[in-house]
Amino acid sequence: MFRYIVRRLLQMVLTFFGATFVVFALVFANQDDPLQALAGERPITESQRLALTERYHLDEGFFTQYGYYMKGLLTGDFGESLTQRKIADLLADAWPTTARLALLALVIAAVIAISAGVFSALRRGGVFDNVTLVATLIILAMPIVVIAPLAQLVFGIQLGWFPPTSGADPSLWALFLPALVLASSVLATQLRVTRTSVAENLRSDYVRTARAKGLSYRRVVSVHVLRNSLIPVITLIGVDLGQLMAGAIVTEGVFNIPGVGFNLVRAIRTEDGPLVVGFVSVLVIVFLVVNLLVDLLYAALDPRIRYE
């Protein structure tokens, strides 16, 4: 197990450097004139130019700049945005909202997916099963950019069941509709995995044994089958969490939720390069760490899996 963790960590480091380098290169390589972009339309004096060049290391090579950035990142200094705010502060403001939204979405998705998945696996080929199969295909296909504005229009504005937008520091209730939208993007896959996994386990030997020694069907399903079937689902939920943290961009934009995605889009629109790279790097780290934890959890949950 220990050797596996070490190997995964080394792989993670490699991926982390690769990913941040790609993002850094995309944002900063061959920039036209960042100082003029900073100053806008106003002319910029020679001495200002010199001072700023010195401060942002603009006269150095591209790789040296990346080196400076990595050094800052590893010592916990994410740098400053072009508007002179500390990126770490901006992240600290935005992060809790996004985390709450993602967790709420995950809970909604898991509850619906697991209960509906188990139910349709128990009645395979029945009406409910067929309806959910078609429904999950449709949900799976719909881009968030279709679901989010339509949900806002129908449930937020026309029916008025939920608040259509959530301003600064939203309550859990204000986050419910966006979380539901976000949940739809991961729900379908979770449901299908639950269904397949339960259906497969129902046919396994240990179920027959349990039934043969006189356990009730209810107990066999709810304890034996469910416990074994949820292992792949839990892995999937973990992977989804990473995705939700990063993927709430459209949802946060539509519902005006001041989270990470919302800030990121604003940073891209105002051409705030350092802010974009800062946010994306942190999101990549979150994504990688969550994926690692999921892999380890997988091994802990299922004693049949041994990494050596």
Next chain:
Amino acid sequence: MSDMNSVTAAEAPEKLSAQPRRGKSDKNRSLAGDAWNDLRKSKIFWFAVVLVAAVLLMAAWPSLFTSADPNECALNRKHAGPSGGAIFGYDFQGCDVYARTIYGARNSIIVGIASTALAGIIGIIFGLSSGYFGGAVDAVLSRIIDIMLSIPFLLAGIVLSRRLSSDPNDNGLLAVILTLGLLTWTSSARVMRSAVIASKSQDYVAAGRMLGAGPGRLMFRHILPNSIASFIVVLTILLGVNIGVEATLSFLGVGLKGDAISWGIAISEGTGFARVASGPLVWPAVFLGLTVLAFIMLGDAIRDAFDPKLR
């Protein structure tokens, strides 16, 4: 795979594109014939085919569906309700929503097909060489794919698309195509790789090698035509997904822009005025949703028909 197949594969690979990858030599029917029999009976398949055909028709000849000019807008009918020709009403600039929705299909289809083709070509090259050569080549290419997959897709798309179209006068079409192509080839490369590994050890490849065929000929004339079925399914689904991502990027303001007509832009503008008029938001969203759904359903139906395990 039977010997007969390997002979025909050498002679006429293009005719074999629909041939089974790991099919058993059935009594009279091939796996492709079986699959077609399944498909013919599937309602979902026909539903998807009709939708796809309608969207393609819309993209090719929008004037078949509407005689209105999508760029003819008049502010005095801003947010006006449905009337005579404009059955979906008018948007906030007084443009005909129906005409703009019909004309929007073209950009979606162009981006979808071009970016998927690009992703497919990169996927073929990476997947073929990774699967065929194995060893160090495979290790390096797999690591590159790992890095690509570790960057959240939409984030990378935003940054890359923004980067590629810095010119404000350009409508962003080429940038979006390149962005999607360069970011989405990983799934097709993986499918190609595993298909190649599966068919590499087949007898007909060994026979070809013994007859003196080089790696290039083996890969492109023998292995590729026999591994292409599952690859095409992945690309069909990817086509639908890419149309959705194009709309998402345009929605966020980093995809198509300027005077380009796009469902994503229309949804973005419609969201801002949803309280005043819902038509300009709802119709592009419905068309986009149905288009994406159609391609994904088509791919899904074909895959189910070709997968013997699901029978």
